[in-house]
Amino acid sequence: MPAGITEDMVSTLARDRSGLVHASTADRVTELLRTHIMEGLFPPGTRLSEEAIGQALGVSRNTLREAFRLLCHERLAVHEMNRGIFVPVLTSADVADIYKLRRLIEGGAARLAGVAPMTARLAVRASVESAENAAAAGRWFEVRTDDLRFHQAVAALTGSPRTDELMRRALAELRLIFHVMADPEEFHAPYLERNRIIADLIVLGDGQRAESELLSYLADAERQILAVYQVPALDSRS
Amino acid sequence: MPAGITEDMVSTLARDRSGLVHASTADRVTELLRTHIMEGLFPPGTRLSEEAIGQALGVSRNTLREAFRLLCHERLAVHEMNRGIFVPVLTSADVADIYKLRRLIEGGAARLAGVAPMTARLAVRASVESAENAAAAGRWFEVRTDDLRFHQAVAALTGSPRTDELMRRALAELRLIFHVMADPEEFHAPYLERNRIIADLIVLGDGQRAESELLSYLADAERQILAVYQVPALDSRS
DNA sequence: GCATATTTGTCCGTATGTATA
DNA sequence: CTATACATACGGACAAATATG
Numbered sequence: 001m002p003a004g005i006t007e008d009m010v011s012t013l014a015r016d017r018s019g020l021v022h023a024s025t026a027d028r029v030t031e032l033l034r035t036h037i038m039e040g041l042f043p044p045g046t047r048l049s050e051e052a053i054g055q056a057l058g059v060s061r062n063t064l065r066e067a068f069r070l071l072c073h074e075r076l077a078v079h080e081m082n083r084g085i086f087v088p089v090l091t092s093a094d095v096a097d098i099y100k101l102r103r104l105i106e107g108g109a110a111r112l113a114g115v116a117p118m119t120a121r122l123a124v125r126a127s128v129e130s131a132e133n134a135a136a137a138g139r140w141f142e143v144r145t146d147d148l149r150f151h152q153a154v155a156a157l158t159g160s161p162r163t164d165e166l167m168r169r170a171l172a173e174l175r176l177i178f179h180v181m182a183d184p185e186e187f188h189a190p191y192l193e194r195n196r197i198i199a200d201l202i203v204l205g206d207g208q209r210a211e212s213e214l215l216s217y218l219a220d221a222e223r224q225i226l227a228v229y230q231v232p233a234l235d236s237r238s
Numbered sequence: 239m240p241a242g243i244t245e246d247m248v249s250t251l252a253r254d255r256s257g258l259v260h261a262s263t264a265d266r267v268t269e270l271l272r273t274h275i276m277e278g279l280f281p282p283g284t285r286l287s288e289e290a291i292g293q294a295l296g297v298s299r300n301t302l303r304e305a306f307r308l309l310c311h312e313r314l315a316v317h318e319m320n321r322g323i324f325v326p327v328l329t330s331a332d333v334a335d336i337y338k339l340r341r342l343i344e345g346g347a348a349r350l351a352g353v354a355p356m357t358a359r360l361a362v363r364a365s366v367e368s369a370e371n372a373a374a375a376g377r378w379f380e381v382r383t384d385d386l387r388f389h390q391a392v393a394a395l396t397g398s399p400r401t402d403e404l405m406r407r408a409l410a411e412l413r414l415i416f417h418v419m420a421d422p423e424e425f426h427a428p429y430l431e432r433n434r435i436i437a438d439l440i441v442l443g444d445g446q447r448a449e450s451e452l453l454s455y456l457a458d459a460e461r462q463i464l465a466v467y468q469v470p471a472l473d474s475r476s
Numbered sequence: 477g478c479a480t481a482t483t484t485g486t487c488c489g490t491a492t493g494t495a496t497a
Numbered sequence: 498c499t500a501t502a503c504a505t506a507c508g509g510a511c512a513a514a515t516a517t518g
Binding site: 263264297299301321 | 485486487488493494495496
């Protein structure tokens, strides 16, 4: 059981295999590794050994390599030639870039609030209410998840599958950053009411104000992260 | 030599192998297939046989499968379980979605014209001038390439690597659509002067007007494509 | 700086399951 | 329904690159 590989990873794989899901082994392995990386179970910089993980998961190296390639493609892993696959160590520049992209996507999506279908708008508010309930119960990791759902729902106002997927990937990367930061309560609490305000504006269809609120929101969040997250941009190598 | 596989595909592969490029075989195969799909050498709907292509390229099926997975991930191929890899047949819905995404990205990027570095703005104008020269010489396929470079340069105004890559992939998909359309002269000629106007606005730093010009440009182009491109959204199967 | 061990990159053979003629 | 073709997945092999002592 080499590095963060748990028993239920393997059983999950086996369960899905017997299930009626129409996906290849490589796809299931990808999904499994993706969530494990996103949940921070492999610390940034960890090398993902083909031999060890393949054996722990009970899949061949060839199959595992297909999964690794996909993870690299969505930036949840980095490939260093002849050295292996590593969990990425994101830099301050990465944080800035992700927020730049988020402002572009989420800002533009919020502006569409007035023309977006009401179901999509209500989904935004639903995620905020879910977060409020979780916060009231003190479940702050759930608040974090709901916050990401909120932003996903905002992007979904575009009604564009490609935008949805793009947003999903950007937020997956962002999770990597969250894991090396302070506890979720300190970070997310202040944004709860701002989420609520934005959600209400979106339901009302006031795209202009929703956008400007969201942009200042994202700018503040970026500043706050960069103040704590001091990973230099120079090539990180152990 | 089964399906669209030419001799120089193999020689390109061999040349790069001996070269000092630091990339794996799978990466080189991916790049090779990517450009060949983008250039329309495989008609939409074609099945990419592991056996045939692997043999033609002189690479093993394992290596080829890694490449196929990547292409599927960037939507330049579609994977049908237990059936194989196919060149995608894009639907009208895909066209609409790609243009929705483009309006979001390119519109937001154009708005940043005033704060973008001058080198990035001049790159936009350079692509237009290149297209104008190609048009004057009657090289319309070159005009098409320059047009795509123009839009890539607009997205690059954000200065975001992730946005650049995202845009590259969206435009790669768009190429698939262009190939089944009328000749490039008819389609691109009317947009030449509009490109010029937008580029000048960007160099001047007038993000507001650049954005609105670009948005109406994209709306017109989408309409024009959809008028000709009548592929129904229902699951295309031969 | 060198020799060794480890790990990746790539290929091959093969067994099994799935789709199609 | 059978047969064929093909994708899926595994395991083994070897060279090359890298890490380790």
